[in-house]
Amino acid sequence: MFRHTISLGRILGISIDLDYSWFLVFGLLTWILAVTYYPAEFKNWSPAGYWFMGAVTAILLFVSVLLHELGHSVVAKRFGIAVPRITLFIFGGVSQIATEPADANKEFWISAAGPVMSLALAAIFWGLRPILVGAPAVLALAKYMALLNFGLGVFNLIPGLPLDGGRVFRAIVWGISRDFRRATSVATFTGRLFGFSLIFIGVWLVLAGDLLNGLWTAFIGWYLESAAGSQLQQQALKDLLTGHKVSEMMGRDCARVSGDLTLQEVVDTYILGRGNRCFVVTKGEQTIGLLTLSEIAKTPRSSWASTTIADVMVPSEKLILTPANAEAWTTVESMERNGLRETPVADGGKIIGVLSRDDLVHYLGALQSLHA
Numbered sequence: 001m002f003r004h005t006i007s008l009g010r011i012l013g014i015s016i017d018l019d020y021s022w023f024l025v026f027g028l029l030t031w032i033l034a035v036t037y038y039p040a041e042f043k044n045w046s047p048a049g050y051w052f053m054g055a056v057t058a059i060l061l062f063v064s065v066l067l068h069e070l071g072h073s074v075v076a077k078r079f080g081i082a083v084p085r086i087t088l089f090i091f092g093g094v095s096q097i098a099t100e101p102a103d104a105n106k107e108f109w110i111s112a113a114g115p116v117m118s119l120a121l122a123a124i125f126w127g128l129r130p131i132l133v134g135a136p137a138v139l140a141l142a143k144y145m146a147l148l149n150f151g152l153g154v155f156n157l158i159p160g161l162p163l164d165g166g167r168v169f170r171a172i173v174w175g176i177s178r179d180f181r182r183a184t185s186v187a188t189f190t191g192r193l194f195g196f197s198l199i200f201i202g203v204w205l206v207l208a209g210d211l212l213n214g215l216w217t218a219f220i221g222w223y224l225e226s227a228a229g230s231q232l233q234q235q236a237l238k239d240l241l242t243g244h245k246v247s248e249m250m251g252r253d254c255a256r257v258s259g260d261l262t263l264q265e266v267v268d269t270y271i272l273g274r275g276n277r278c279f280v281v282t283k284g285e286q287t288i289g290l291l292t293l294s295e296i297a298k299t300p301r302s303s304w305a306s307t308t309i310a311d312v313m314v315p316s317e318k319l320i321l322t323p324a325n326a327e328a329w330t331t332v333e334s335m336e337r338n339g340l341r342e343t344p345v346a347d348g349g350k351i352i353g354v355l356s357r358d359d360l361v362h363y364l365g366a367l368q369s370l371h372a
Contacts, residue, residue: 005087014073016066019089029061030054033144041140053137057144062088064121064149068156069093071117072110072164079106092152099330104175104183111167118153122146160191162227181235188232195225238329240367246331247324249363250345250353254278259288259310263296266309271296278342278354281313289313290344292354321346322355332360 005017033054038045065088072095073083082098101107125146132139159169166187174183202218255276257266270276271293279291291313296304299312322331324347335343335355342356 011070012074012077014070014083015085017085017087019087021089022062026055026058026062029058033057037144038140042136053141057141060141060145061148064118064145064152065093067121068114068118068152069095071113072097075110075113076101079110081106081110099333104171107174108168108171111164111171114164115153115156118149118156122149122153125149158194159187160189160194160224160228161187161231162191162224166191166228181239184231184235188228188235191228191231192225195221195223195228197221198224237332237364240364241329241332244328244367245324246322246326246328246345246355247347247353249328249359250324250355251277251359252353254280254351254353256280256282257291257309259283259308259313261309263299263304263307263309263312266291267296267304277356278344279309279313280351281309287316287351289315290319290351290354292342292356294341319344319351321349321351323347324352331355 005019008016008018010016030051031054034047034050038050038053042049066086069086069088073086076083076095076097079101081101083095084098085096087094087096097110101110123146125142128142129139129146132142156163157165157168160166161170161184169190170183170187173186174180177183198221199218200221202214202216202221205214205217208214253276255270255274255278257270257279259281266279270279277293280287281289281291289310291309295312295314299307320343322343322345324345331343334340335357342354344351345353345355
């Protein structure tokens with residue numbers, strides 16, 4: 001799902017990634033703390049001291065967000081749901097839970113775990129104050145971290161998707177109505193309503209002269225409204241694909257070609273001449289790899305005449321094959337989660353096609369026309 005990330009290692013078997021956008025919020029928060037909070041608390045520090053404490057506080061916020069996401073992940077793993085990755089980015093973090101919880105009870109506890117962790121951290125930092133009276137700088141840090149974690153926990157409890165509170169709210173509606181789709185629609189509506197409210201408040205602040213806070217508030221509102229709308233679109237997509245198999249969506253125009261052919265020969269003869277879009281690469285009777293338009297597009301056009309298929313194909317040992325009878329929605333989720341534009345499809349260990357995003361778009365268009 002996230003391609004522009006830095007790997008920070010693994011915790012409890014979960015990969016921890018840092019999106020490049022996180023550095024923006026790190027720099028912004030460090031700057032705000034260095035020029036506002038710490039100078040107000042301590043009048044006689046050097047500028048370097050303010051910036052150092054600002055950076056330490058920003059890093060601790062990063063640790064707090066990570067613990068928030070680990071709260072979700074640990075509970076999900078306790079319910080037997082895999083969590084391959086946690087990614088930290090400009091708006092906080094996201095736990096990439098492999099599958100949706102099977103019932104409202106699991107959804108409730110997984111969603112509530114993050115805000116509970118944040119509120120627990122707030123209580124811990126606040127409780128440390130009496131101990132830190134003799135260390136004013138650390139005391140100020142603890143107070144600010146208590147406020148940040150309290151704000152993070154409370155904000156995430158707002159009952160609208162995509163926030164944790166929205167998932168908790170959806171779990172409650174789901175448990176009462178026994179209708180997951182209806183619960184998603186209700187929680188999405190409240191999420192969009194909250195997003196629009198923040199946009200309105202942000203515009204009002206800008207007009208009142210508070211430009212920075214107004215723009216930031218409106219930006220957060222826009223993000224939440226967009227994310228809530230995406231959640232509704234995702235549910236509609238899931239409804240369309242439920243019950244369908246990968247074999248119905250995939251492209252079947254994979255030609256068997258020798259790895260000795262050049263890319264120019266493939267383009268002229270097979271792509272432009274016959275309309276093929278993927279190629280099972282062979283050496284004699286043995287399949288040695290797969291070539292798609294993506295690999296060809298990565299190669300400079302000036303090198304096509306001198307580059308063979310075998311030079312740029314994905315070798316067989318690196319291919320992750322999707323069974324032809326796999327559920328369409330589950331496969332699409334997996335492709336999105338791993339940032340894949342296409343996946344080879346196999347039946348009995350033999351490649352019979354490739355599912356690409358273009359194939360998905362065409363198939364969805366057909367389904368929507370039939371439903372209409």
